[in-house]
Amino acid sequence: xxxxxxxxxxxxxxxxxxxxxxxxxxxxxxxxxxxxxxxxxxxxxxxxxxxxxxxxxxxxxxxxxxxxxxxxxxxxxxxxxxxxxxxxxxxxxxxxxxxxxxxxxxxxxxxxxxxxxxxxxxxxxxxxxxxxxxxxxxxxxxxxxxxxxxxxxxx
Numbered sequence: 001x002x003x004x005x006x007x008x009x010x011x012x013x014x015x016x017x018x019x020x021x022x023x024x025x026x027x028x029x030x031x032x033x034x035x036x037x038x039x040x041x042x043x044x045x046x047x048x049x050x051x052x053x054x055x056x057x058x059x060x061x062x063x064x065x066x067x068x069x070x071x072x073x074x075x076x077x078x079x080x081x082x083x084x085x086x087x088x089x090x091x092x093x094x095x096x097x098x099x100x101x102x103x104x105x106x107x108x109x110x111x112x113x114x115x116x117x118x119x120x121x122x123x124x125x126x127x128x129x130x131x132x133x134x135x136x137x138x139x140x141x142x143x144x145x146x147x148x149x150x151x152x153x154x155x
Contacts, residue, residue, distance in 0.1 A: 002153065003149075004122055004124065004149050004151050004153055005153045005155070007122075007124045007149060008072070008074065008120065008122050008124065008153055009034060009036040011067075011070045011071055011072035011124055012032060012034045012041065012065070012070075012072065012074075013034050014067070014069065014070035014072075015032055015065050015067045015070050015072060016031065016067065016069075016070075017029050017030065017031050017032075017067075018030060018032055018063050018064055018065040018066075018067075019063070019064045020043065020050070020051055020061060020062075020063050020080075020115070021061060021062045021063075021064070022050060022051065022053075022054030022059060022060070022061035022062075022080055023050075023053065023054045023057060023059050023061070025050045025053075025054070026050070027064065028049070028050045028051065030043045030045070030051060030063070031043070031044075031096045031097070032063065032065075032115075033092050033094075038114075039116055039117065039155050040114050040115065040116055041063060041076075041078075041114075041115040041117065042088070042092050042112065042113070042114055042115070043112075043113040043115065044089070044092060044093070044097040044100075044110065044111070044112060044113075045111050045112075045113055046100065046101070046109045046110070046111060047108075047109040047110075047111055048109075049111070051080065051111075051113045052082070052111045052113065054080045054113075055080045055081055055082035055083075055111070055113040055114075056082050058079060058080070058081050058082075059079070059080065060077065060078070060079060060080075061077075061078060061079065061080040061115060062075060062076060062077050062078075063076045063078070063115060063117075064076070071124055071125045071126055071148070072122070072123070072124055073122070073123040073124075074120050074121065074122045074123065075120060075121045076115075076117045076119075076120040077117065077118060077119055077120065078115050078116045078117035078118050078119075078155075079115070079116050079118070080113055080114070080115050080116075081113070081114050081116070082111065082112075082113065082114075083112045083113065083114050084112070085112065088112060089105070089110070089112045090105070092112070093105050097110075116155075117155045118154070118155055119152065119153065119154050119155065120152070120153045120155070121150075121151075121152055121153075122149070122150065122151060122152075122153050123148060123149070123150045124148050124149045124150075125148030125149075126148065
């Protein structure tokens with residue numbers, strides 16, 4: 001595994017939200033749950049949502065992250081699929097998901113979506129404070145800011 005790919009998976013674990021775009025629909029905010037061993041980003045969503053509709057077609061989608069706290073900026077392309085794995089859903093269920101389903105985990109509208117990335121453009125840095133220091137430093141020197149690692153990742 002390349003260093004940037006490892007950084008991507010590690011930092012994705014700290015990402016609170018990103019935008020999922022699928023099937024030509026408008027991007028929607030989603031909370032990712034990463035599973036590098038399965039090359040997957042999981043989403044818990046509601047029946048009829050954009051993510052749910054896209055997963056039924058098994059189509060292409062993109063997930064976009066801009067999280068200065070995690071030090072990760074990425075455009076990720078992949079495929080979305082519907083999953084009915086109750087064990088996986090139980091494993092991933094958390095307070096964030098529960099906030100959207102008043103009837104809890106057993107709500108009949110709860111859906112599990114698997115996003116399998118195939119490639120991404122990734123920027124990873126040491127966080128917003130470090131980047132702000134680099135910007136300030138560049139203003140008093142002849143150097144441009146060090147924005148961290150940048151490159152294309154293939155999964």
